[in-house]
Amino acid sequence: MSRNRERVIETVDNSVLQSEKIPPESMLFSYRGISFPVTLTSPETLEALKSFETRSDDVILTGYPKTGTNWLGTILTELDSADAKYTEEEVEERINAEKKLEIFPRLEFGDPGVFERMKKLPSRRIIQTHLPPHLLPPSMFQNKAKILLLLRNPKDTAVSYYHFYNNMPQLPSFASWDEYFAAFMQGKLTWGSYFDHSVEWNKYIDHEKIMMISYEELKEDQVLGMKKIAAFFGFSLCEEDFSRIAKKTTFQAMKEKSMETHGKLGHALFRKGVVGNWRDFFSKAQNEEMDKKFEDCLGGTKLAAKVNYDVYCKA
Template sequence: MAMVSQVNLHTWHGILSYNSMWGKPGISCNLCHCHQGYLWLHYIALLPAAKEDIATSIDAFLAIPENFKALQSFEARNDDIILAGYPKTGTNWLEQILKDLETTAGKYTEEEINSRNSIEKEVPMISRLEFGDEKQFQMMKKLPFRRINTTHILPQILPQSIFKNKAKILLLVRNPKDTAVSYFHFYNDMPLLQSFNTWDEYFTAFMNGKLTWGSYFEYLIEWNNYIADDHVMVITYEEMKENQTLGMKKIAEFLGFSLSDDEIQTIAEKSTFKAMKEKSPETHGLFGKIIFRKGIVGGWREFFTEAQNKEMDRKFEECLGGTKIGEKIKYGIYCKA
């Protein structure tokens, strides 16, 4: 595989160059072109406003008027599906499950499938809603079927049309200890993001929200204000891992999908974490092995010290203790040493 020092990414915003001196050495051309959103992610981390405090990077990106204006130009439909979740809570996994549920429930004819495939080829892929622009959002209006969009940003920053038009929002939540460990590996494995020298260094950054997407705790505190809405459903990574079929049935009911037990089971079998990891080179290219790592519950025990456990326990109680979203996480079951 040829290694390059600079790659030009052609986007609707123009040509964005990635130089290997900015990040980890040895990044390949294919990797850069694989996922537009992640290259933008590295770009925003380099903005002047974000250099001193990496936690402000997504805020700095959206603080640029044209970027925020582009995001707000997204016109949600009431049949849209918005998958929201803090990074490394399983959004890539659940996104594929949602696509399989929608496609199966649609009972599309061969002609409709061919038409759909043709339209999808015309519409540029948006890895995350926040990285779309006005031209892409205009093109998305052509999609005649239910649209599925994934996002990591706070609810108050999302396009207001999502709430005004009551698009269905599926909020995916994962316990903070496993989220922290998964995000640690993502940071150190992703060529476009900074690396941490040690787990201890990273843990401090996570606890203080000094990461590209900000604070895990702030994210859930804000979303807790929305989960009582009838167009919002919370599902946890842990319940999907324990009984994926039951979790999918709950999701299908919430989204109004009519599916038989056999159809649910077929989708469940082909969309287990293991199955998707094996298929990830095809679906996610070179990012596959980075995005789909272990997918287990409780892996945090290999990393957390006794002091870090106590610090996380205090932080969780302080921020999410007694909240509805905190109860959903079942911290006492999944996070106690």
């Protein structure tokens, strides 16, 4: 499913083993006001990231956690492979290179030396991250690499992240939805605030090297979404390619193979993949609180229009 599948599984499984030895109060660390899991990254890694050099042909995917980046990351890999027309030998070479160099599934994961090792990867590199712009390396905005930003409505994102938190041994769990909701609204989760993340990315919405696409529009018409993405990155695919990839990367197809592609935590990474599940969790007061928060932070912005909040988040 993914060129880096074995490395993803190894990273996840090792992280699970490490987390079993760590008490809940020690699972996270803070870096520049944002918390991160100690089993996946470190302050030293995030500092070393500042000097990472992107390439102009890097394919970069970013999005707040639980907006659908695992799904879209697989789609991107398939689009890239179809465009590049890699032979089986070339795919195997790339997999072996990523394993040998110990490359991680997210840019911010791993040890501080990972960025030096990434220099040895062949182009095109597919790079994924959950980081907000101010924590990304300056080269990402200077070297003309193209960035695809995935958006998802905040209510479904919140519900998905809630289940993720309580199913991931690397993260401290919440006793109740209400307790979690308060933390989400205050931005007291790993990778920080959904709202801060969105406000910061909104400043880049007109950047010629950045494309924004929503989870909801991909769900509504995956082929059309893939065609937009392919055009943005300059990929050349035929209709048969898009049809084949769409069938291969439906949420259900990926969920069924999640243990194979993402190891022990496949079930946590691919839960429901639906739009509107928030209605089963939000109280009337919570609905009103989030509606006000979204309006205060993002009302009238182009990013808000892209998320289509009134359609997907109004009860």
